[in-house]
Amino acid sequence: DSGVTQTPKHLITATGQRVTLRCSPRSGDLSVYWYQQSLDQGLQFLIQYYNGEERAKGNILERFSAQQFPDLHSELNLSSLELGDSALYFCASSVARGRLGETQYFGPGTRLLVL
Amino acid sequence: EDQVTQSPEALRLQEGESSSLNCSYTVSGLRGLFWYRQDPGKGPEFLFTLYSAGEEKEKERLKATLTKKESFLHITAPKPEDSATYLCAECSGNTPLVFGKGTRLSVIA
Numbered sequence: 001d002s003g004v005t006q007t008p009k010h011l012i013t014a015t016g017q018r019v020t021l022r023c024s025p026r027s028g029d030l031s032v033y034w035y036q037q038s039l040d041q042g043l044q045f046l047i048q049y050y051n052g053e054e055r056a057k058g059n060i061l062e063r064f065s066a067q068q069f070p071d072l073h074s075e076l077n078l079s080s081l082e083l084g085d086s087a088l089y090f091c092a093s094s095v096a097r098g099r100l101g102e103t104q105y106f107g108p109g110t111r112l113l114v115l
Numbered sequence: 116e117d118q119v120t121q122s123p124e125a126l127r128l129q130e131g132e133s134s135s136l137n138c139s140y141t142v143s144g145l146r147g148l149f150w151y152r153q154d155p156g157k158g159p160e161f162l163f164t165l166y167s168a169g170e171e172k173e174k175e176r177l178k179a180t181l182t183k184k185e186s187f188l189h190i191t192a193p194k195p196e197d198s199a200t201y202l203c204a205e206c207s208g209n210t211p212l213v214f215g216k217g218t219r220l221s222v223i224a
Contacts, residue, residue, distance in 0.1 A: 002161075043214040106161075
């Protein structure tokens with residue numbers, strides 16, 4: 001158990017819908033990262049937040065957005081869902097300083113299926 | 116563009132048959148090279164972080180090494196429970212982690 005929690009574990013929805021994925025980092029970690037993992041693309045970095053502020057952005061679609069709240073939990077919002085958005089979504093957190101090169105600890109993931 | 120290449124894509128070993136997995140990275144200014152283990156449907160589990168060429172780290176049957184261009188994950192006398200996908204990732208520039216596509220390891224009893 002990494003100490004990172006994610007809810008829900010599974011999500012089934014329809015095209016065009018909007019969903020919210022939730023992540024709680026390890027105690028004491030200020031940085032939260034979101035990743036998407038699909039069969040053909042592997043693990044892809046989406047976005048990083050550090051202490052409530054956006055720190056780095058990867059291959060995140062405009063239909064996707066994220067935020068980190070004062071209690072440090074984070075939410076990833078996916079809207080106008082398409083079949084191709086079906087994937088595993090992982091959250092990770094790292095130790096308090098939020099610098100590059102820190103070890104990231106991953107949560108168990110949310111499996112999203114868009115029908 | 117940063118790129119991490121892992122080989123082989125899949126590896127099948129007999130129990131006790133030692134081998135190595137390769138991870139090549141192309142970026143300069145490496146700030147960290149990471150190894151994770153991932154079981155099907157689960158989140159990646161952290162194994163090692165390497166920061167400079169020549170560095171080595173060990174954990175049970177696993178040993179990770181780093182050169183200026185690549186990293187190796189050596190598996191000594193593997194057991195069936197070592198079966199998993201092993202992911203390599205690099206950290207540099209503005210992107211926290213760039214992952215390779217992984218090596219699927221199967222260890223047969």
